[in-house]
Amino acid sequence: MYSEKTVLTGIKPTGTPHLGNMVGAVKPVIELSSQAKRAYVFIADLHALNAVRDSKAINRNTYEIAATFLALGLDTTKAALFRQSDIPEVYALSTLLMNVTGKGLMNRSHAYKAVVDRNTEKGDDPDAGVNMGLFTYPTLMAADILLYNADVVPVGQDQKQHVEFARDISGSFNHIYNKQILSMPEPVIQETANAIPGLDGRKMSKSYDNYIPIFAEPGQLKKSVMRIVTDSKLPNEPKDPDTSTIFQLYQNFATADQIAFMRSSFVKGKMGYGDAKNLLLEAITVYLEKPRETYETLLAQPEKLDEILAQGAAMARISAKRTLEKVTKAMLGRSPSY
Structure with missing residues (x-):
């Protein structure tokens, strides 16, 4: 094309x-x-x-x-x-x-x-x-x-x-x-x-101060992910993955099977937001592991x-x-x- x-x-x-x-x-x-x-x-x-x-x-x-x-x-x-x-x-x-x-x-x-x-x-x-x-x-x-x-x-x-x-x-x-x-x-x-989406659900933007740097240090990355705003639903309550900032971000870093698992768990009320944030953190970390090495080498x-x-x-x-x-x-x- x-x-x-x-x-x-x-x-x-x-x-x-x-x-x-x-x-x-x-x-x-x-x-x-x-x-x-x-x-x-x-x-x-x-x-x-x-x-x-x-x-x-x-x-x-x-x-x-x-x-x-x-x-x-x-x-x-x-x-x-x-x-x-x-x-x-x-x-x-x-x-x-x-x-x-x-x-x-x-x-x-x-x-x-x-x-x-x-x-x-x-x-x-x-x-x-x-x-x-x-x-x-x-x-x-x-x-x-x-x-x-x-x-x-x-x-x-x-x-x-x-x-x-x-x-x-x-x-x-x-x-x-x-x-x-x-x-x-x-x-x-x-x-x-x-x-x-950014941490507050609005479009991720520097002007909103709701963004996660691509190559944030591990501690900063964890802190940012844990700051993602969620509703008050309990872990055993069904959740709409399509309105969840966590899930929308997760889709860009996880495998197809992982994405399907989180979607199903949300819909069936089998996953809380805390566990979902940990999965998101892990997916971002794994996805960017090798690029991070290259990035840090180049900046040096x-x-x-x-x-x-x-x-x-x-x-x-x-x-x-x-x-x-x-x-x-x-x-x-x-x-x-x-």
Whole structure:
């Protein structure tokens, strides 16, 4: 299905990757990249700048994300893994695209509108706290996508707008310059990205502080699992597995037989939440045992991660340079001199 497609995805280094990220984004991207003609996986450190002011945190989180993808099986012979900021062409293309992007389009950005709505509710200036990094975020995102002629962009439902904006900007550029230079990417909605519950039953998210880091230390992992919110049903009372956060998480780490056993035990009232949490803890531990070893080894060798990221950037720049040359020639009548 994707053998002739270019797949692209990015993840912001704004925190330690959690189990929701793994199930909803990392694993699906790794699977897609193995099927695609070519794949680009970038760590969106430039996108983090409009909110994160701690450069050490961005760098640390970048290493964590890179190590996570590699530990979970990303094949860097098939997918370019790189830092967004290591691609100078993305800065240039973003600036060029701003000249074919309407302000009205940026006004409709979900992230920008959310800030404006909060400010309005409080009676503040609508643009209080809004920097141009936030306002022009969709233009930079479009540059990320269009620079590599991406055909497919796997996203959660809440990120679909970014791909739609990239299509709008691409269409505007191609129309103005009467050339089919930029691609028309398609979003692939990752339904699981919105289905992974956190400790409190809501979507697992850093903003809710209800997440479990993928490679949490054993003590931290146990503490997190035991904090999962449950109802007051007794061990011998029937329970609905499909509304249980424990069971929903368990399905992503246990074997088919183990999943069937927990479901049956819940339905028949033969398992309490305490026992179920212990089974979940064991399943996560076993599932991530080998990836954890790889992850910890990589984090202990930042120079190795730098080398892998640099190699990925070199691969990505081959396509990036070609696209920027075409865009620059169309807009300025000449090729870039660098």
